[in-house]
Amino acid sequence: MPLLAVVFDLDGVLIDSEPVWEEVRRGYVADRGGRWLPDTQERLMGMSTVEWARYIADDLIDGVTAEEVAYEVIDRMTQRYQEALPLLPGAETVVRRMAAHRPLGLSSSSPRALIDLVLGKLGVDFLFRATVSTEEVDRGKPAPDGYLTVAAQLEVPARACVAIEDSSNGLRSAHAAEMTVIAVPRPAHPPAPDALALAAHVADDLDEITPELVEVIHK
Structure with a gap:
């Protein structure tokens, strides 16, 4: 063929982008009083938005929904990309x-x-x-x-x-x-x-x- x-x-x-994603998501988890695990970045690579937002909400942070995670992290990423690609x-x-x-x-x-x-x-x-x-x-x-x-x-x-x-x-x-x-x-x-x-x-x-x-x- x-x-x-x-x-x-x-x-x-x-x-x-992976260093930016890691920095932004690590910062978000830290700001929310969550816990970043040793294998978190490797697990997140390749996940869809729904999948990584659910993982962060369920496994890393207490008292937050997956929808809130996705919205806030993507907003932070957008700001970073607008500053410098x-x-x-x-x-x-x-x-x-x-x-x-x-x-x-x-x-x-x-x-x-x-x-x-x-x-x-x-x-x-x-x-x-x-x-x-x-x-x-x-x-x-x-x-x-x-x-x-x-x-x-x-x-x-x-x-x-x-x-x-x-x-x-x-x-x-x-x-x-x-x-x-x-x-x-x-x-x-x-x-x-x-x-x-x-x-x-x-x-x-x-x-x-x-x-x-x-x-x-x-x-």
Whole structure:
């Protein structure tokens, strides 16, 4: 099956957002008198908004609802992104390079408001034919729902897509959707070995991702 689309993740691929998410959520939990556990950040990566808000409300903080958690944390994240967008090197260039080659999609665990804010500030929102937040599907990563939905919106089979991911749950999600996966691991949060093994190619950075590469690994 020929390659018909390229699907990006957002957090950890185009923006170095995980440190911001961790700082904001840690600060929120601390402000509410909660407890941040040793495995909290790893557990939160890839969760949908509903999932991480429920986890924080149920396991980390007393006397707060998941809805309150989501609203207040996303508001803090919006303020941080409006102040400065933590772009990763080559982010805008790789999006434009790949958009000139194949239709683009995006499947992200970020809430819709942050997806639209980031792509708009980056000036590439018009290059994506489909974008999906896992808050808009039944299950977050590592389930394949987000990737399957973006493929459906692009009107292509998931097997005809290459996905670009960084995290363990993201790699598992794209692979479960039967997409060919490129891993671009972040040193601060390296994926688990079993998840990394699902990738057809491991790239050192975004500059390595080219039309030639995606065509070769998809065959």
